[in-house]
Amino acid sequence: MSIKGTLMSIDALLSGIMLFCFALGCINFFYSDYFSTNNYLMQTELEAQAISFADILINTSDQNNYLNGIALQDNSRKRIQNNVINENLILNKTNDSLNEKFFVKKINLTCANKILFESKNNSKNCVAVNRFILDNNQKCILEALICKKDSTFHLN
Numbered sequence: 460m461s462i463k464g465t466l467m468s469i470d471a472l473l474s475g476i477m478l479f480c481f482a483l484g485c486i487n488f489f490y491s492d493y494f495s496t497n498n499y500l501m502q503t504e505l506e507a508q509a510i511s512f513a514d515i516l517i518n519t520s521d522q523n524n525y526l527n528g529i530a531l532q533d534n535s536r537k538r539i540q541n542n543v544i545n546e547n548l549i550l551n552k553t554n555d556s557l558n559e560k561f562f563v564k565k566i567n568l569t570c571a572n573k574i575l576f577e578s579k580n581n582s583k584n585c586v587a588v589n590r591f592i593l594d595n596n597q598k599c600i601l602e603a604l605i606c607k608k609d610s611t612f613h614l615n
Contacts (some may be wrong), residue, residue, distance in 0.1 A: 501607070506586050508561050509605035513588040516603060517542050525549040525576070526557060543593045544601065549575045556565075557605070564606045567591075568600035582606035 512526075518541045519528030531543040555562045555578035564585055566576040571594070585606040592601045 462611060505561065505584065505605065505607050508557065509586040509588045509603065512557060512563070512605055513590050513601070513603045517544060517590050517592055520545065522548065524554070525552050526554065526563065542591065546575060546586070546594070552576060555580060560608055562606055562608055563610075564604040566601065566603050568594055568599050569603055570594065570597055580606070580608075582609055584609075 477541060510524055515528055516526075516562075517528075518539070520530040520532050520539050521527035525548050528539075529544045529548040530541045531545045532538075533540050549566065555564070555576075561578055562578060562582075563576065564578050564580070564582065565574065567574045585604055587602055587604045590601045590603070591613070592599050594601075
């Protein structure tokens with residue numbers, strides 16, 4: 460084998476290695492961008508769910524399901540009083556599931572240091588949302604802690 464053939468083989472080998480490394484770098488860049496965007500979208504979805512839940516909680520009322528609202532129903536005016544809560548709608552409740560992805564971890568009043576609801580479920584991915592309300596004619600902050608359900612896969 461001549462010297463020119465050896466140099467050509469080494470040159471082709473180095474070019475192939477460099478092209479392979481470049482391709483791996485591009486793949487790594489695109490996948491890392493995909494995963495960071497996916498995590499950002501999941502966090503944004505959790506925040507949007509928490510904000511919506513907090514707004515629904517203090518602006519609507521449902522006697523049967525506190526997750527649909529705990530606003531005070533003013534029977535004399537035949538309407539719901541926004542940002543005024545009825546604590547009786549939430550006491551002794553156990554249902555914490557908002558949907559298949561999210562659940563309510565805790566709802567408390569900061570002015571009275573009172574926990575209205577606390578779930579036994581645990582999650583590491585949670586968002587707290589605060590809303591100003593009236594509770595017994597006292598200005599208060601209602602804090603709702605909404606969490607993403609941990610994904611577990613079961614093989615049958």
